[in-house]
Amino acid sequence: MTEFSDLGLSPATLAAVAATGYTTATPIQAEAIPMALQGLDVLGIAQTGTGKTAAFTLPMIDRLAAGRAKARMPRALVIAPTRELADQVSMSFEKYAKDQKLSWALLIGGVSFKDQELKLDRGVDVLIATPGRLLDHFERGKLLMTGVQIMVVDEADRMLDMGFIPDLERIFKLTPAKKQTLFFSATMPPEITRLTKQFLRDPVRIEASRPATTAETITQNLVRIPTADPKAKRTAL
Template identity: 90%
Template structure:
């Protein structure tokens, strides 16, 4: 075990670390901090929950302790894929830099530009941001990145999943080429490896564990649900939560609509649960996370927005309500428990329709989790048929059904998530009062009504004044069609019906005819 005092950190930084209660560095911290302090580029790969945030925050505080920031020109830049992760990095920086005069700013979406611009105008040493909001400030002319000395990309593989790689490439081109760059991630796909070769200069590769491996402190189990019906899955989830006796837990779903439905179902059955996903207001998301961190909230129902990088040490259980679309997400999800040397438990609900995704997870982690038996009667767990089921059986596709990509995916109503609040409430019949059937009232005989009489319109006392005729004008060069008194002639081609405008005499033509 390596002590923080052996890593070359300054006394001020060591005191800040001691105030947080940590004395021993994790493997990724022990290997990355000395390299980062020396000014070399770092490519760090480690399991989630092993302290990667402190591995780049502590050397950043030491290296920036001497110097002063300029207006709109940050000296260090930290890029995070999600707002929650960026906010967590900001909290860590504030904690470790409290003994210095370093300033920082958090640039994320969902909050006003005004407050962020005020901080940029005063000048900040460290800028912690998501790619989209960072580029928004740059395009507004409120930010210059030519003074960046140190740049960190956290959860680099998540940047790839969320489609941020073009933004990352643009940000790299806007920063000086001689800066120090640190890449940290739990997995390292080939696309990220190509990116590191393009922008990192002779990086030191630090790999403390095989990529995409799970933490040994986490006990993994699976629960087989015989039906793919969402009502059966919710029944199994509730039974599992009650059996596990959790302190705090996170339930992961693949879709945002499913997050809302599962959270509402748990609330109906008396569980202390709240949803969090990319469609919610940022203020609500931050409040929900704060309640979960403090213990005021027991169960967090989340999409993959909470699967990456969130450091909540007290999480005792993780439940995969849905088998993740990507096997790597399973590693990140269960990594929310068993953090900082603690033990944790992870469960995954598997239905007959999850065979393909489940096989990918097993292939990735290299083992099959132990099966957890639940003595449940699924016979009554049948969801009411909904409109659109017939189209889905024919092979129709839900156009809006896309997995969540950092809030950019659209809100689709999938087959499992197309339930109404009434169907969710049907999970708890004891919470609803049975209403008696509405009796049909006998039809009473109606008396015939008297016919309505309409009064005739009043006759005008005097006829309206005749419309004065327009003065006749001779028309030159026009052949006469008919004389003024030739009203009985019929126009050939219209049959027996003559339009009124043709039957009306034309004063100008008639005058020209009389002149001849």
């Protein structure tokens, strides 16, 4: 078992972690955080429920602690496939960066463009976004990605399932070639492997669990239905 205090995080970040009640890092956190703090690219194979949000949030907070955001030019970018996942990342920043002078904004659909633009105009250190809404702001001229120093891609295989890979490729090309990239996926289909080879620089590969397995924190149940009747399936559900 690895303690967070052994991973090289700053006292301020460790205090924020302690305030949440966590002391022991999960396997993905124990392996990814020291590598991310060194500025290395990371390819993490890990499922939802393994603690990977903190695995990229915590080192990102430490690496961004020095420096200031410029209007419409975020210093870090987190791309998530759904509003729910993006919101989860935002809540993680709220917990862990509460005592640091860092700002972040959430760009997701279903929220007023104007409210999001006001945050961008003020300048944010970290932008957490779904691919479509991020590109919408870019096309409106409200956002520049030339200042991105750290880019995180979360749940890449879900982005593939949802048809976001062309958007993701475009976002990569709009950001500087020289940046740190943290890339997480539960599985590694050929299209995802191609992306990592194209956009990551000598990444450290971390497999917190075997691809396509379920995290230990998730409970699965099997219900056997004696008939193929759709109504019976619906009743069982």
